Amino acid sequence: MGMRKSRAVSSRRTIRDFSRFVSRFKARFYARYRMQIIMRERGGIRFQDHKGRSYINCHCNGGVFNLGHQNPVIRQALEEALRSGLDIGNHHLISDGRARLARELVVSTRSRKSWPPSGLAKCVFGVSGGEAVDLAIKLARAYSGRDRIVSLRGGYHGHTGLAVASGDAAYREPFRSALPHFEQIDLEQLEHIEDQLDENTAAFILETVPATLGMPVITEQTMRHVRQVCDQKGVTLILDEIQTGLGRTGEFWAFQHYGILPDIMVTGKGLSGGIYPMAATLFSKKYENIFKGDPFIHISTFGGSEVGCAVSLAVLQIIQSPGFLETVRQRAQYFAGELQALVNTTDGPLIEVRQLGLFMGLVFSDHYTCLTMLKALLSNGIFTVYANNDKRVLQFLPPLILSANEAAEIVARLRQSLADLDSLRYRVLKKTLKVIGA
Numbered sequence: 001m002g003m004r005k006s007r008a009v010s011s012r013r014t015i016r017d018f019s020r021f022v023s024r025f026k027a028r029f030y031a032r033y034r035m036q037i038i039m040r041e042r043g044g045i046r047f048q049d050h051k052g053r054s055y056i057n058c059h060c061n062g063g064v065f066n067l068g069h070q071n072p073v074i075r076q077a078l079e080e081a082l083r084s085g086l087d088i089g090n091h092h093l094i095s096d097g098r099a100r101l102a103r104e105l106v107v108s109t110r111s112r113k114s115w116p117p118s119g120l121a122k123c124v125f126g127v128s129g130g131e132a133v134d135l136a137i138k139l140a141r142a143y144s145g146r147d148r149i150v151s152l153r154g155g156y157h158g159h160t161g162l163a164v165a166s167g168d169a170a171y172r173e174p175f176r177s178a179l180p181h182f183e184q185i186d187l188e189q190l191e192h193i194e195d196q197l198d199e200n201t202a203a204f205i206l207e208t209v210p211a212t213l214g215m216p217v218i219t220e221q222t223m224r225h226v227r228q229v230c231d232q233k234g235v236t237l238i239l240d241e242i243q244t245g246l247g248r249t250g251e252f253w254a255f256q257h258y259g260i261l262p263d264i265m266v267t268g269k270g271l272s273g274g275i276y277p278m279a280a281t282l283f284s285k286k287y288e289n290i291f292k293g294d295p296f297i298h299i300s301t302f303g304g305s306e307v308g309c310a311v312s313l314a315v316l317q318i319i320q321s322p323g324f325l326e327t328v329r330q331r332a333q334y335f336a337g338e339l340q341a342l343v344n345t346t347d348g349p350l351i352e353v354r355q356l357g358l359f360m361g362l363v364f365s366d367h368y369t370c371l372t373m374l375k376a377l378l379s380n381g382i383f384t385v386y387a388n389n390d391k392r393v394l395q396f397l398p399p400l401i402l403s404a405n406e407a408a409e410i411v412a413r414l415r416q417s418l419a420d421l422d423s424l425r426y427r428v429l430k431k432t433l434k435v436i437g438a
């Protein structure tokens, strides 16, 4: 896939304007860590920065670029939609695009392995993941008449009103956005979740694999237990599949690995095809009556934009195409073998690999080693980021479309980066990071 050229702009001017008009603190942060990267040409699994350095995108904005950059099928869908006269559409009216996309999404939740075998029933569109999470929480409360929302400490659901209230204190306290009735529990408490959910709990919200917490993969037994307890206590189980959904884990939705069905599921990021924002809240039939009295009590002007629906339908088509998920599983298997070999042979820095399909977390001995590795990877042309709520973990999400050769190239660069950690340059860097308390 060839690179698409963006218009050349002076990078010094961009950095200056970014600092002056967007955020001088972000600009300062990037300068301090010598991570000033302005994304320019992009295509397939790669992008280039303003200095012409090429990177393989192994973070993909948490799944936005699941299908790579500038995927030609997605581009074509957008161009065709525009050519055929579509635009945002009208969120008050009935829409072809929304009807079709909702149907496809609903059908995708049906799984042979899930119990009960039926999938989710309805779909409401939004623009961002946070917006979709907010609606999920509103539905759970409206349905149950209960207030309490329980979430996982270290989890992340976005920065909007209810989503940020269900996230970590670090993101809500500075904005005085804590809300009553929101409580967090630790990962270890999942096994005894019956002690945490009571008769005033409306919902338990969880990322199917908690990305920001460093991708700990929850066992099938625990996940089924969570489902069971939610059923027993009349608590809505909301699964956040904003990162884990859409083929990332080798199943269409990550919950399909577990043979369970959430009551409500949220998706976003990859649904955009990396080109047009789209998010959705899918829910089971029992929540439908919330809208009976007034079907307009929740709306989103741009949610389910008709050009966006065309893009998202193309995304779903690609994921559903024969062999797509099978190939994701094959690549995942390849990484599993290679990464485990690196853990076994490197004796130190890389201590564990967490993985569900191509949703991978590389755990390092401590967070300075992880930061140093991040820099070594950048130097070797791999772009990734650490998990904000466990900075020992690098989030490793290569595009799902990568070829076997590209997977081998990533592994070779990883191996090289691990070897580089022993060099004087990176030993000094690690010390410096420690001294400045990065």
Ligand SMILES: Cc1ncc(COP(=O)(O)O)c(C=O)c1O
Residues within 6 Å of the ligand: 062, 127, 128, 129, 130, 131, 133, 156, 157, 158, 159, 207, 211, 240, 242, 243, 268, 269
């Ligand atoms: C698991 C998860 N949930 C929710 C969100 C929020 O999505 P958005 O930034 O589109 O509001 C994110 C974004 O990173 C996420 O990773």
